[in-house]
Each structure stands twice: as C-alpha cells, then as structure tokens.
Amino acid sequence: MIAHSFGGASTVFTLANLDQSIEIKRMVMVACPSDFQDMLSQFLEALNAPQGVAKRFGKIVSSVVKIPIAEANVGQLLPKAKIEDLLVVHDRHDEVVPFAQGELIASTVSHSLLLISQGWGHFALMIN
Numbered sequence: 507m508i509a510h511s512f513g514g515a516s517t518v519f520t521l522a523n524l525d526q527s528i529e530i531k532r533m534v535m536v537a538c539p540s541d542f543q544d545m546l547s548q549f550l551e552a553l554n555a556p557q558g559v560a561k562r563f564g565k566i567v568s569s570v571v572k573i574p575i576a577e578a579n580v581g582q583l584l585p586k587a588k589i590e591d592l593l594v595v596h597d598r599h600d601e602v603v604p605f606a607q608g609e610l611i612a613s614t615v616s617h618s619l620l621l622i623s624q625g626w627g628h629f630a631l632m633i634n
Contacts (some may be wrong), residue, residue, distance in 0.1 A: 514538030521587035529588040540607040542578040592618040602628035
C-alpha cells in the first residue's frame with residue numbers, strides 16, 4: 507500500500523480504528539503528517555475559515571471519528587494498525603508537512619525505515 511500526505515494519515519486512522527481485521531504486509535507513507543490537529547488547522551487556515559467555523563468543524567470531525575481530534579495522531583494510532591513493514595519517505599525540505607513529522611512517524615514503530623529525500627518537496631516527490 508502506498509499513501510501520500512493526508513491519505514497516509516487517514517489510512518492509518520482507518521486501519522487502527524475502523525477495521526482492525528485488515529493486515530498490511532508493506533506500507534509506504536510519503537510525506538504524511540503525524541498530527542491531525544495541525545493538519546486540520548493548516549487546511550482551515552488555507553481556506554481563510556473564521557475561528558468560529560474552524561472550532562465547529564473540529565467538533566464535527568471529532569464526532570464523526572468518535573475520538574477527540576487532538577488524540578488522533580499517527581504516532582499514537584500506528585502501533586494499533588496491523589502493518590508488518592513500514593517505509594516512511596519524507597523530503598527534508600517539505601514545504602507542506604515538516605520533515606520532523608516524518609521522523610516522528612518513523613520512530614513510532616520498530617518495523618519502520620525512514621527514507622530521506624532532498625530537494626523534492628511535498629508534491630514533486632510523488633511525481634518522481
């Protein structure tokens with residue numbers, strides 16, 4: 507399985523919470539954020555959402571996923587997901603998801619490897 511950015515984070519969320527019967531032999535997470543709260547904040551900021559709308563949206567998301575959004579982070583969820591081998595690919599100069607988030611994800615489970623790219627950023631990494 508290969509997942510990029512928010513797709514990787516939402517895949518881990520699904521594997522950890524919604525269907526724990528699914529077992530993944532190998533997964534590649536490319537430029538994935540580790541923190542849902544931060545990701546949601548960036549998304550709403552990009553939309554210029556007023557503060558009230560942002561708070562309400564966070565509450566809606568929390569009610570849908572059935573856990574507080576602040577607790578929905580990949581680092582906490584990854585150990586619950588049944589992933590045999592994990593490759594985390596992250597560019598040192600990712601302009602969307604900071605490199606430290608890729609490092610954090612890779613450090614969460616012992617069966618992971620961090621592959622660091624240089625100069626591809628967030629989007630070009632998927633093209634190349």
